[in-house]
Amino acid sequence: MASTLDHLAQLLNATLDAQHHRKAENALKEEAKKPKYSLSLLSIVSTAAQPPKTRLAAALAFKNFIRHNYVDEEGNYKLPLDEVQTIKQELVGLMISSPPTIQTQLGEAISLIADSDFWERWDTLTKDLVSRLSNTDYKVTNGVLEVAHSIFVRWRPLFQSNELNREVLHVVETFGEPFIQMLNIADQQIQANKDNAAELKGWLETMSLLTRIFYDLSCQDLPPVIETHLQPITVLLHKYLSYTNPVFGEEEDEATPLETLKSDICDALQLYTNKYDDDFGQYVQEFTNNVWNVLSSVGPERRYDSLTSKALQFLTAVASVRRHAEIFNNQQILGTIVEKVILPNVALRESDIEMFEDEPIEFIRRDLEGSDTDSRRRAATDFLRKLLESFEDLVTQVVFGYINHYLAAGKSDWKAKDTAVYLFLAIAAKGAVTAAQGVKTVNTHVNVVEFFEQHIAADLLSESSEPISKVDAIKYLYTFRSQLNKAQWATAIQPLIQNLASTNYVVYTYAAIAVERVLFLTDEQGQHMFPRDAIQPYAKDLLEHLFALIEKDTSAAKLQENEFLMRCIMRVLIVMKEGANECGIESVLNHLVSITNVIKENPSNPRFYYYHFEAIGALVRYCSSSPKVDLLARLWVPFATILNEDVSEFVPFVFQIFGLLLELNPSSQVPGDFKMLIEAVLAPGPWETRGNVPPLSRFIASIIPRAAAEIKAENKLEALLAIFQRLLAGKKTDQNAFDILEAIVGTFPADVLDPYFGTIITLVFGKLQASPTDSYKTRVARFYHLVSARAGEAKMGADFFIKHAEGIQSGVFTPFYLTVILPTTGQFARPVDRKLGVISYTKTLTDSEAFATRYAKGWGFTCNNLLDLLKNPPRVAAGFGDEIVNEADVDDIGFGVGFTPLNTCKRGPRDDFAEIVEVDKWVGLFLKDANARHGGKIAAFVEQRLTPEAKAALAPYLV
Template identity: 30%
Template sequence: EEREGEDPFLTTIIMATQEIVAALTQSQSHLPGPRKEAENYLKSAGQNAGYASALINVLLAQGLDLAVQQAAAVAFKNHVKYHWEPKDDNPFNEALIPIAEEEKAQIKTHLITLMLGSSRNVQLQLSEALTIICSTDFPEKWQNLIPELVSKFQSQDQNILNGVLQTAGSIFKRYRNQYKSQELYKELKYVLDNFVGTSEGPKPFLDLFKRTVALVEASQNDVNSLKLAFQNLYTILRIYFSLHSQELPEVFEDTMDEWMGEFHKFLNYENAALESATDEESILTRVKAAICENVNVYIEKNEEEFEKYLQTFATDIWGLLLKVGAQTNKDKLTTTAIRFLTTVAKSVHHKLFEDDNTMKQICEGVVIPNLRMREDEEELFEMNFIEYIRRDMEGSDSDTRRRSACELVKSLTEKFPDKLTALCSQYISVLVQEYSTNPQANWKSKDCAMYLIMALTVRGKTAASGATSTNQLVNIGQFFQEHVVPELQSGKDTLPVLKADCLKFIITFRSQLPKDTCIALFPSIINLLMAESNVVHSYAATCVERMLALKESGKARFQEEELLQFIQTLLTSLFHGMEQPESEENEYLAKCFMRIVSFFGPKIGALTTECMKHGCAKLERICRNPTNSNFNHYMFETVAALIKSSVEGNLNNLSQYEQFLFPVFQIVLVEDLEDFAPYIFQILSQLIEVYTPPLPAVYTQIFPPLLNPVMWERSGNVPALVRLLQAYLQKQQVTGDQLQGVLGVFQKLIASKALDHQGFYILNALVESLPSSALGPYLTNIWSLLCQRLQTSSTPKYTKHFLIFLAMFIDKHGVSVVMNSIDSLQQGLFGMLLQQVLMPNFSAVKGDVESKLCAVALTKILCDCPTILSDTATWGQLLSILVSYIEGVTVNDGDEGSGFDMDAMVGYSAAYAQLHHAQKKEVDPLPNISDVRAYLAQSLSKLSHTHPLATTVSQVLSSESQNTLRSYLSAVNATLN
């Protein structure tokens, strides 16, 4: 049965709606077989025209199971996500059929009404779909959306209003983080004029706000109605925030008194019926937090307009902070309220806090209470160490009370350094004294002191160096010696929170503490790697890892020789930590392991075997039941680092390493563990590159299966497989069926806009490793594929890689071989490619090796190609382009690759999990040519002996380019005839 008034289009769609309903129902099955069958059907159906409309039809139908409705809504959202405006770079790695314009129009006609009449869960999914549509179509292609939403403002049904507001909120939310642009302001003006109203005309949004406020006042004795009114009030406040995120709109500036009056009232509003009896945040608390965020925007961006309200809201929010309790469901309100005070402290109005008594009240009433560890945080420390660390160390605590209180201290310290430093120093002394009277009972006082001194002291910091500038009024050296060192040297399992605090102190101030002091601390830190507390041994590992990674003036702060004395105990303690309960897959310990191996390199010596044995044992275990992608990545990175440091150039370790590694390889490849396969391919590449030809049989046997098309279906496999093919091609020549298989892989990759560069990597490897005669039978087909793609669906990336391949081929096998093979496809095609592809796009090729390849290739075209030599105009253009290119190329300063950021490289899934230590070594394919300027000068000089060039050069080059070329010739004592 279907709803009345259903559009005829929806009843005549191509898709069989009943079949989709059946598939959606079956997709809820607990049995994997039927569920997979249904999912495959829906995936296939998604490539047919009318699928989105069929899903709308399903959602319009009545009497369906709620789970099926939910599944239909999710399917619709996902279909819209990928098919509304399909992208070449998509997770499916295939061309997606776009939804037709007629179908889009029908969807827009029904979506709002459908959404407003749906259950909450379905509504959320449809709202997301609408937001996706709006990201491309709003407002130009959906100009009736805002009028349709505003028309619903008159509804007396609060549920409908809730849906309308939620929809508007999801659309406008994007304005919060967008960069300023004319297009953005044009869109905002459209929204403001049609949704909010104008200064002179109707103001539907303000009217709705007033009616909602009136409903709140009228619903004091009806809790359900009151809660719904507050829910709508909250969404109005969030829309208000979104529409103020860029600048203060005139229509809001003209009505500020009306808005601010109600904001003030609701900040002071109390109603026990609206408070939450659970840990969940109450709607009243959410409303107050939203108001704090709204007024915070004003103090950040519109101080002048807000000035007359500032004292009122500062008093309101200050009073709110003194009343709010420590309950977790008040955290958002507390942090937003503190953020308002922090913003005021940073502004020209900071003198509001100048009074000694005010500052004292802030410290005692806001800062210290919110820095103190609560029971839930203590429980988190003990029961969920990963979440605790993410909040405490990694910055995911940006909305916690502690972080907010710290930011307030920092802001006040910037404005009142002497006064606040003196005041906070007193509190730190009191807190430390409280601790010393009874450490077991009062350890939270010292914990609070540790947070307070770090907030007071750190002025600037970076991830690489920790604190880079500090408050010079604080003697961190004295505090460190008196209160940090003794804590680190006490029993490893006593007062674990303080141990973690002290380790965090060292991590934070690692570049400020004297080098000798840091070295002297290593035994204590290493001892804490064996602490029972997961947080403590994780922080100890992070401390070691950050110290080893620390640089001064671009060089490592610590040298291997300075720390080599600790290597045995360091590794023993680290391995012990990795066996602690819940730390068997601890990513912080794994990252430390990786850094140790990377830092010490070959100097690990005899311990490398133990490291490899331990690493491979871990990998065997996680392969069977992986739970932490970061841990997995660091462990594979460690193995790659061990191979790089102890096998390359030393084959003695290789056979022993293979005994440890091959069982891991077998598990991954036999059991088809797709998340780990890219890692295995990269490590195999490393091992193959160590050998001198011929390769052992165990490696050559792996090669044929790599060419199986199934292996290349997963996009995450492709870069690692290409890397592996490159390693093979470097060590052995492929012929016959194997060469055809490699070319088949190339053909598949070159057709994909996302992966075409990988196809070129394979071609380049073939050109480097094979004689031109081996490639000869296939060249016509290769050029045909490349040129067809160039003509029909080229991209800047494709063109760049095409030019690099062309250059590589010319450099290795000569211009005549390349020109003849291209012209065999179509006479004169080589010249057309020069004119239409090479000359307009040559300057886009960057990179030391790539630039050298292209400069040498163009020199060869100029000097070795009679056809071009006879065409003076083209020859002159090419020479001019080449001289400009050589002068414009940015030469690498040599510093790149001196370090690496592991944090940016972890994780896997569809993305390529590249191993830093297993990267292909950049080999100069033209080692005999050291200077492209000299090569050009010598080549032209040699050519001019048989083909005079001086007159031609003076005619075709600008005076500036002529002078540049003369400098090239002069540098090698050459001339042009």
């Protein structure tokens, strides 16, 4: 056992080494397949003799193992029951006794287990936690409360449900009274240890955790135990909002446990003000005064940043409730608020300027993207805008007095000018700032364009402006981009682009951000403000310059640091479309391939490499037929290397681009190199990673029609159908299963599929029995229509489907057709699906023996449903349209987890009958031809089986 643990510990250490981490991670994947792997990791975590970094790596590996291997999609355990039980018995105690960094990882693991097991499959946990609380040892108590909070915090974003209410009730019944008691104990211990720094900090952390749990327990509804004790709880909250202690006098940068506690109290006050005004409203005025005093007493040091932000968020909540907001409705009070709270918190501080100079990328993310949710500037702005919503005239008037003052001072002091511009941005923008359009609604009391011309434009143009003044000018254009018309933008775009030549990192990055968003900007008709012909003259130089900025430092970490530059490259290529051929496509491709080869060694910025692959996708989408460059050949080498080295972050992107390359390749054959991939994608390994499933399915669906001969000759059809079966069984992968099935059915004729078709239908029907989703029924109906429409050369058709369905169970086809196919087809939304339904129904009416003889009523139903579809004959757009490509939202909480689709590689709807363009004309020709072929039999069926209205509706197609 010891040697196994030693070997595991060596592998964990190797994952921390940049040179060997990938090899070590692959070796760990193999170890993870062995029995009791999770318990071995916990054993390393608990071994004090191991170095701290090894124990932390083991805790991290344990958490990730639990995330992927604890339960399946249905919530069933993937681990043996005895292992599950041992984990639950050991984990809480281990976390409580571990150092803080390890505690964090194990806490997250407990939260993951709680997601599936708490509370019904782990109903002893709450009692176990309560039993471990200590009245004298804050370390133990804090460990217990950390676990409790990591479980309860999951409730905060959830919508109410009976199941959730039962869970909260279970916790409150067990945890409620001990929680109230613990508040009093923590309070007593803080008093008793006011001169003992270590104990005091520990017990303040306890109070902080209890305050977070107070929020957790109240986030869904007000529990009776808290409602009963609300008054004494508010006394405690007041006490610790005002609490001071000279022990904490020395700190400057890091928040002390006291600031953290006050921040947590402000969080809870915000919740109660927003959610429980009936119960809590009586306390709001007093807490508002208390929080105001806190804001007035804190300094500009960074240790107070989070507290200031949370305090401002509470005041914003107060301003959101109309009856409480009235306390601010006074010119003098608003003046005091702006002077004492807003101005100190929006003015640039030395720490901001240091970040601007020393950590420019962090400055940009905090300032622009909203990752500064806890920043003073953001919170002060939100408070000001909330006041503006209620008292627009008064707030605008008060703030403009300060804007004019700072503009005057700004003539000789750029920091004052920065404050003026920031204040203007804060009050000019109304509503949310959208990612696509910037500010859509503007304060009617201000003139955005005039302010730009008078006070901002000079900084955009001037060579001698301070870098931060340049950034303010660019950010102004970025924020109000949809307020400028086409003519105004035509004047502004060139100076904006010129700022890309700045030597300052923040300035050129902001310029790239603004250029990218302007290129994305569309008018109300959906037309680009700057279409291809408008940027063609400078696109080549722009791209070269952006690549030069990215490649200034060729280390993997630095090269992929600045995702904003790569996003701009992506946008230029998307807007240029086929015009990229004229922008030095060979050079662009060289840069992209070179960047791929560097960052694959250590992918560290998911946003950067996402935009990077979107840029490659744009080249493939628009330039794959270019005579200037063979994209397939050029991309094969770097992409094959990624697959060989199993760079897991990049594999889903590679298969999406490979799939698109195949689909756009005019040859009906598989390009030589790709043949070796068929064997690789049929192996089970790649399918085990959830994020690989959609792109692998897409790739297989693309390769099947081109490799039909090899698949048939080498007996690979069974392996493909095994993948279909595996994917069909999953809740989240059944759509991918149908992608593969449609490719198979659309490629191979009846005689090849005949031995397998009964099994296929059995699997498809089996899932129909268990409350299928609408999307599943849609895919089943589409699959049926594809089989039905492939009458003729492929020798399938409705009769082929019926034969195999009835072979499973006699009489099963009628209810399937009446309850699934007809109603689902009537609800088809996509033109391509409705077109397939029209072709299928038409061929059923003309060529199905079963419908001609056994299903006479069904023939009539089919005809009526065909006529319904023809009331609005479906038209399918050919190939890629001129639609705007929206990239994924990288601020979305799920970004980078699992599968991220490349929108430049988005597959158009599958059209198996692209040669049929005007489907209504085709129906007429086909019916007439079939009627002649069958000696007038179709016309006879029309007479015998249709109502007079249906006959009249069908008549034009038969004449």
